[in-house]
Amino acid sequence: MTDQPCPCGSGKKFKACCELYLSDQAYPNAAEPLMRSRYCAYSMGNLAYLRKTWHPDTCPNLNEEDLETQWTRLEVIKSKPGLKQSVVEFKAWYTENDQEHVIHEISLFKLYKKRWVYIRPLTKWP
Ligand SMILES: [Zn+2]
Numbered sequence: 001m002t003d004q005p006c007p008c009g010s011g012k013k014f015k016a017c018c019e020l021y022l023s024d025q026a027y028p029n030a031a032e033p034l035m036r037s038r039y040c041a042y043s044m045g046n047l048a049y050l051r052k053t054w055h056p057d058t059c060p061n062l063n064e065e066d067l068e069t070q071w072t073r074l075e076v077i078k079s080k081p082g083l084k085q086s087v088v089e090f091k092a093w094y095t096e097n098d099q100e101h102v103i104h105e106i107s108l109f110k111l112y113k114k115r116w117v118y119i120r121p122l123t124k125w126p
Pocket residue numbers: 006007008009010014017018019036037040
């Protein structure tokens with residue numbers, strides 16, 4: 001797995017990309033790599049990482065059933081980095097009952113205790 005291309009679609013190998021974050025060797029220094037690593041955490045069922053990268057005020061009560069989706073691909077469409085808040089727009093594909101589906105989200109991230117964390121989806125670009 002670690003020598004395979006990273007599931008987040010960065011073009012890097014997993015071991016040189018999101019594995020560093022998922023295995024706690026590093027923490028993403030910007031919202032876009034954080035968003036990509038969260039996609040990997042969803043596809044690999046890493047609940048602890050999702051909690052760690054979610055703002056405590058908006059983090060839902062996640063459980064294993066939330067991670068059963070079969071994610072197949074991620075595409076980052078646009079990202080707007082900021083000093084204290086960043087926005088990342090993405091599409092993520094998954095399969096369910098042999099059908100391919102896609103979610104399209106504009107996500108808000110903020111710097112919290114010096115680390116980027118996920119806040120919530122936005123309905124439009126801010
Ligand atoms: Zn990655």
